[in-house]
Amino acid sequence: MDFLRDPIVWQDEEHPQRGFPAVRAKPGTAVWSRRGLLQIALGCFGWLLVAVLWITQGPPSEGSYLSRWIWLAVFLSAAAVSTTVILNAFMKRSWGVAMVTLALAATAVVATTRHSPQSDHTGPYGKAPKSLPALEALAREHVTHLAVHDWCRAYSDNRERRADQGSRRCPDGYKPFGDASEKRFSELRRKLDAFPYDVSGVAIEYGPSGEIRTATLTLDTIYLGHEWLTYDPGYTLPRDIPRERGYHRIDSDWYHGWEDWN
Secondary structure, three states: OHHHOOOEEEEEEEOOOOOOEEEEEOOOOOOOOHHHHHHHHHHHHHHHHHHHHHHHHOOOOEOOHHHHHHHHHHHHHHHHHHHHHHHHHHHOOOHHHHHHHHHHHHHHHHHHHHOOOOOOOOHHHOOHHHHHHHHHHHHHOOOOEEEEOOOOEEEEOOOOEEEOOOOOOOOOOOEEOOHHHHHHHHHHHHHHHHOOEOEEEEEEEEOOOOOEEEEEEEEOOOOOEEEEEEEOOOOOOOOOEOOOEEEEEOOOOEEEEEEEOO
16 A cells, blocks of 8 residues: 555765765655545544444344354454554654544544444334244243343243353352253253344243233343343333433334443
């Protein structure tokens, strides 16, 4: 990429001590020059693409793990290109280019991570009602809690509460897995594949007749916070807490919630 390189200007006079021609680095690239603007655009394009996709379409909660790997690849590529451009600008003494690129990249990152997902629409969560059959399948097993997080693998039903012995952040009162409970956990975990989203946790509350009264699905996303779907027929939508927590109606039975961890 020759446009990233500042040419060296050779002077006619010889070096006074070594007898070689002296060299003098050309002044850094100006911000508003064509080369400077091109470097800035190259350094910020990846971050701006990530921000635009996140804000317009929301975090990639819908789909398989492949979609999250694609997002991760875009994110890492943006970081690598941006870092390379900024470091090269500093090395070439193009201070203006370096600072403008750094500022724009930081702005895009902040806009991405601080933007409330689904603030303008609930499109990616429109399939939430299709989760009901999977919920009913867990209800037939009398499940009240199922967690498949990295830090907690556990389940509870109308008979027992069991957790993986290596899970140190599970709620209190859970007994370690035995052979039978380990097998049951694996069977319950497979039922999560029926949900239209990647779900890492389920909590179900039952009514007097054993029907599902409310349920919460913890979504496994790359959003820097906590997202969930709530099934609560006839609900009243909770009030938002600006920049901390938000809720969005999907239909009369389902709504989406998010909580920022920053």
